[in-house]
Amino acid sequence: MKIIFKKYFFKFIVFILVTILLCSLIYIFYKPNSNINFYISTYGNDNSIGSKSHPFKTLEGARDAIRNTKKNTAIHKDIIVFFRGGNYFINKSIELEKIDSGNKQLSITYKSYKKEKVFFIGGYNLPNTDFKPLTDKTILDKFINKEAAKNILVADFSKYPMDFASSKEIISNAPELFYNNDPMTIARFPNYKFLSTGQVIKKTNDTINSFKYNGNEPLLWNRNKTILMSGYWFHNWSDSTIKVSTIDILNNIISSTTKLPYGIKEGQRFYFFNILEELDKAGEYYIDYDKKLLYFLPNSPIKNSKIQLSVLTAPFIQMTDVSNVTIEGITFENSRTTNIVINNGLNNKIKDCVIRNTSQNAISINGGTNNGVENCEVYNTGTGGLVITGGNRNTLTPCNNYASNNEIYNFSRIKKTYSAAINISGVGIIASHNSIHDAPHTAILFSGNDHLLEYNEIYNVATETDDVGAIYTGRDWTFRGNIIKYNYLHDIDNNIGNFNVSGIYLDDCMSSAEVYGNVFYKVKNPIFIGGGRDNIIENNIIVDCKTSINFDERGLTWDLNELYSNLSKVPYESDIWTNKYPELKYLLKNGSPGIPNNNVIENNLLYQTKMPSISDSVIKYGHVKNNICYDVNPGFVNSTKMDFRLSRNSIIFKENKNFKSIPFENIGRNVLTVIH
Structure with a gap:
């Protein structure tokens, strides 16, 4: 009898304690006309109640308290979790799941307290x-x-x-x-420059990459240690890091068994690294x-x-099927993988954060609706910056995911090519008012439909690669409905060789993009279009560039098998697709789809640059007119200070009534406070 009494007495005591804790939470946090606030501190304790004076120690502690509060209380107010300043060392992913969501009436925000400096450190x-x-x-x-x-x-x-x-x-x-x-x-060797591959040594069915090298430097290295090489082994738009397998000192031959995507050829740039000596x-x-x-x-x-020293090999925060959650005002640094991952969900936001010093991407948004990155600073990433996907290409349903007002720079440190600052794919993604600079390859890479790229400033990218565009897409007739407008691209070139370095590059028959109202200054090839159909190039300003608009007819001579394959991946003959893109009805019916049909290149202003270079078939099957080149200032407010607003009395408005003013003053990032 005593045992039974003790058993139920113990349960009763536990019940009373839990009730007191919940009542305390409600009393402290559930006040009329206020948010529900929790606090986290480096000196906190996850067994506390999470108040300002008795904070939690980890985000997980606050997350679990929110779960309990939502479970036991009808909440109609926003929840804010405040981080007090300090270093939070993270050794595993913080998982947020569907149960951790807000709703239409309830948002949940994890943020720094009164702009105190909060660091999530992965090492x-x-x-x-x-x-x-x-x-x-x-x-x-x-x-x-x-x-x-x-x-x-x-x-x-x-x-x-x-x-x-x-x-x-x-x-x-x-x-x-x-x-x-x-x-x-x-x-590394050499410290700054590249070496060149010598004669490539190949045997029948040989999978080993072997080539001659010049110099005696490898004689001085410990060849029993791991030696790595980074290089552009075949194309100057594709880089790989490979391991040295053997060094034949007598014959000056380097060999590697690492598989390369395109193989290797003579005269390509590379360097050695990971060498103590x-x-x-x-x-x-x-x-x-x-x-x-x-x-x-x-x-x-x-x-x-x-x-x-970076250690963490998993995301700091991973959100799966979460909605209405914001991460705000936190610095994420010193990790070996993508820092934040959002899988599906809706209305999630990464805001006013710094993401830096990571070996891979900064943030990955995979699907969902209206998820975005806003007013963040991203730099020193080993791969790219923001990877954003979403939408349904079969139904052309947009996701409205976005990247807005971010600064992204010094990205692609380790994986140099196709590691864009913003990489978007799917349907209906917006990249606006971002500042992107300092990288070896592309700034914005996109694929899919109905994306909007606007008001971005891009400069000093493509610094060591060929056949590259600061804004790039290509090789698909079905990437339709994309708009590239009111962007400012400047100082984009490199002096490595006779490389094709472009501002906006619609490659290999890319079709149906609208390139409108962009400003180019000191860009080697401002606009480069490799074949393609139904593109609109209109109302752009091109100043002091080596070329202006290049539009070729490669679709008439190239193998189009990959384009046909990409066409078969979407229901392009469905009512949804043909109603949205009526030009597709005629793609395979009126002769070769490789004909650059129905392109519009008109009303572009050129100053101190060459006239467009347009292939005959583009002119024959399209509309090319009113592209005016000036040798004298057509009316820029101050071109020497890179102010390319046009005055009201600009000559262009008199000579071309269809040319519209460009809101140059609105291009770029709106400078807001970001916590460092």
Whole structure:
């Protein structure tokens, strides 16, 4: 009898305690005419009630409290979870699921408190006391540059638990060193330039990539360690990182068994890296994975410096089927994978955040509706910036996902090509008012239908690649309904070779894009269109560029099999598609679909640049007129200061009544506060 009494007495006590906790939550947080607020702090406790004076310690603690509150209380107010300032070290993904959603009447926001600096850190902050002068003479003798070796520091990080799976060969999986918020360079040769592949050695059915090299540098390397190479092995628009398998010193032959997408050819650019002996330039480092030693040649005094080693191999936050949730005012840094992933759901937003120093992408939005990234700063990513998909191409249902008012720069550090700042695919995605700059390849990459790219400023991209567009898409007749308008592209070129570097590039018969009201300044090839149909190139301003508009007729001579294959992937003959894109009714009926039919190139203003280069068949089957070139200023407010607004009395408005004023002053990012 006593045992039964104790059993039920214990349950009663638990019930009373839970009731008191829930009542406390309701009393503290459920006030008339106010939000429900929770707090998180580095000194908090997840067993507390989450108040300002008794905060939680982790986002999971607040998430679970919200679940309980929603479960036991009818909520008709917004919930805000405030992070107090500090460093939050994350060692696994924070999972938000459908149960963690808000609704039409209830939004849930996780944000910094009163702009306090909140950092989600996916690695270790290494104290500068970990770094000691290198005194091991056996190691010192290995370095080629003896003077630089005198300044090399070494840190033993065996005390830090870390997963090195695949790190030695797959560089995007490897830990990275960040110093004062900048990514450092794995010791490489040569330090700045590229080498060129020599004669390619091939045998029948040989899957090994082998080529001759010049110089004796590999003689000085420990060839038993993992040596990597990064290069443009066949095309100057495709890069790969591969592992050195063997170095034949007698015959000067490098071999690799890593599979390359296009193979290898002579005269292509590459460099070696991950070589201890080549640690000779300030800002370089090398990790000995076997001994767990980090060698570093700092580029500034190490005292009081911020030193980080990335560890996290999963997203900081992963949201699946979540709706009406906002992440705001947080800095995410120092990780080895994509920082935030949103899968499906609706009305989710990443806002006013900084995402930096990651080996892969910053944010990935996969499906859902009205999910977006707004007013964020993204930089130092190893791959791209924002990857956004959504919508249904069969039904042409838009997703309305978006990227708005972000600054994205120094991306594509590791995977250099097709790692865009904004990569969108699907139906109905918007990229607007973004500032994108400093990258080796493309800025905005898109595929699919009915996307809107507007008011973006793009510059200093495509710095080391060929056959590239700052805004790029191609090889599909069905990518229709896309609008590219009111963008400002400037200072886009490179001096590597006779490379095709374009501002807007509609490649390989891309069709039905509207390119309207864009401004180009000092862009090698402002607009380049490789065949295609039903494109509209109208009302653009092109200033001080090497060319203006290039439109060829490649569809008449090229193999179109891939275009036919892409055509078969969508129901282009359905009522939904033909009602939306009536031109598709005639694509396969009136002769060759490779004919550049029904393109419009008119009412473009050219200043101190060449006239358009338009193929005969484009002119024959389309509309090309009123593209006026001026040798004197046609009325820009101040072209020397890159102010390309047109005054009211501009000559263009007199000579071409159809030319419309461009809202140049509205292009680019609206400068708002972002927490650093």
